Amino acid sequence: MAATLNTQRQSFIDDGYPTLKTRIDRLDRLIDLLRVNKQRFSDALRADYRARSHFDSVVFDVLVPIESLKYLRKNTASWMKKESRGAKFPLNLLGADAHVFYQPLGVVGIVSPWNFPVQLTFSPLGNAISAGNRAMIKPSELTPETSALMAELIHNTFATEEIAVVNGGPDVASAFCGQAFDHLVFTGAPSVAKHVMRAAAENLVPLTLELGGKCPVIIGEGADLKAAVERTFTFKTMNAGQICLAPDYTYVKASQLEEFIQFARQFVESNFGTLNDNPDYGSVINARHRGRITSYIQEAHDRGYRVEALADDIGLAQPESHNKLAPTLVINPDSDAKIMCDEIFGPAMAVKTYDNIDSVCTEINAGERPLALYYFGSSKAEIQQIKLNTTSGGMVVNDIAAHVLQDTMPLGGVGHSGMGSYHGFDGFRQLSHAKAYYKQGLVSLTPYFKAPHTAKMLKLLEKVMG
Incomplete structure (x- = not known):
């Protein structure tokens, strides 16, 4: 598990900033994986539940995530563009540039639940890939057939350094949540989320929690x-x-x-x-x-x-x-x-x-x-x-x-029902770092702040800034 994380992180560093072409290619492979294997996913879900509607499995565990992935594919290019924030006057008139761009975090861990195990894996996974990240997935042990199928299909479709699946019981899940991910997404019960937060805290891993509630x-x-x-x-x-x-x-x-x-x-x-x-x-x-x-x-x-x-x-x-x-x-x-x-x-x-x-x-x-x-x-x-x-x-x-x-x-959610969000641009932004970029123009304010400080300069700054 730790070796896979290290492999993904090193590959992320070695490959440099992921291009739009790379992200779209990975999203396309996810879409194709779901399209081609609709019946296999339905069969696996029925085996796990013993009784589950084929309609529900295909529509909500396959078609809904396909729609979300298509939306990500359509909009990733625009989300990758810098957002101008406008430098303060008068620096903005003197060539200063202030903007934000969304930088991939690195390796995102995803702990997915058993109720809609495919949809609730591929939804945050799509956001992670759109944002330019690598991903490791821990599916639920309560749906073993579906989890094994996801592991097989992702292994056959992606290199380990792109996306990897880790299967196992509660002990594996606990170890997974204790890894030094760059972000961890957990979907499940609030009672379990408390343990996830404690494990993530050891490495100061930021979290997205989607927890439900009444x-x-x-x-x-x-x-x-x-x-x-x-x-x-x-x-x-x-x-x-x-x-x-x-x-x-x-x-x-x-x-x-x-x-x-x-x-x-x-x-x-x-x-x-x-x-x-x-x-x-x-x-x-x-x-x-x-x-x-x-x-x-x-x-x-x-x-x-x-x-x-x-x-x-x-x-x-x-x-x-x-x-x-x-x-x-x-x-x-x-x-x-x-x-x-x-x-x-x-x-x-x-x-x-x-x-x-x-x-x-x-x-x-x-x-x-x-x-x-x-x-x-x-x-x-x-x-x-x-x-x-x-x-x-x-x-x-x-x-x-x-x-x-x-x-x-x-x-x-909010409070007991979760923190953070995924879906669309909000998920892209959640799994990115909004990096502030500032380029100084013709004039710098630094000379006004250097020692020795004078009463005259303080009075000037109080007048301008206060």
Whole structure:
């Protein structure tokens, strides 16, 4: 691992500043790798999950990163240009040049998760390559078939000094995060991120953390309730809700609660029917994670909360063979319930009724800051209030996670949901060093600052600068 890092760093130094041609060539190879191997990636993901939608695997783990890579390929040339910052007057009139250019960092480490293992590897990887870096990747051990396939394909497509994959379990991941990278990107759980930060701190490695969190949905004034439910549960059932941007809990007016539940049940029935044998409904990644989610639901039962399973064939007690679990609602749990304290990362959801938007903002602000917040409605006053008075990585109005498909916008959290961002120019900039460049013109100010200092000179500077 350390030898690979040293090889990449020395190659980065020996080759000098990476040209546009080099960067585009590497991006093209990444695009071709994904295009040619769509079916292999889908097969590997199904083997890892035991039940995963082919559609979801191809669209979200292959086609979405291809789109992002194409956007990077189109825009890298313009991002490589210097940004003029303008020297101060009167130096700007005397030939001074002040600009910033984005310089590659060197070797970027990428720790990718298991929920969308291909997309969440290739998205930051594309940014690293666009910015002119080398990259080392540690995929998740929870998706061994997909991780092995990525290692094989990248090994066959790139030299080790360009991109390398390191596979292994938690011990390997820990050692990986302790390497002296020039930047480390981690996508995963906040609890794990704390260990990643400690390991990176040993070498003062800067970090980008994309961590998820409890993303709320607010059904506000003027909302089309049926459309809101359909869009919310499209993402809550996709990959069995194992998405960092998936809705975790929903606020709905008390007068709309029963209709909300009815629409949710109708959505599951009309789009899936039965779930256990349905190839479009995926499984939870493993028995441990299924048990974690079912423990939230069981606690809700034990505490007397209303629990609504949206399908009957794979509930808590029904046997199944693929770690599937029916979408399940817990109505009005208290703030100390497990389902309200932990990120669910699965097909369960809390639903809370409310009277006014002020109380909703207060509750959201009392918790950790989420990766995203979703509002459905047409009230400009509510939208503005939520936009200005709550803090989240992103905010989407009248849809779920739509901002993740916009390569022009950053994807990143704030506080407990992460730091830094990737996607598009924001990712290019995150994985670059903004180097300040200044060339003095005809006149230098240095003579005004040299000793011996005089009262006359100080008075002049106070007049000019103060």
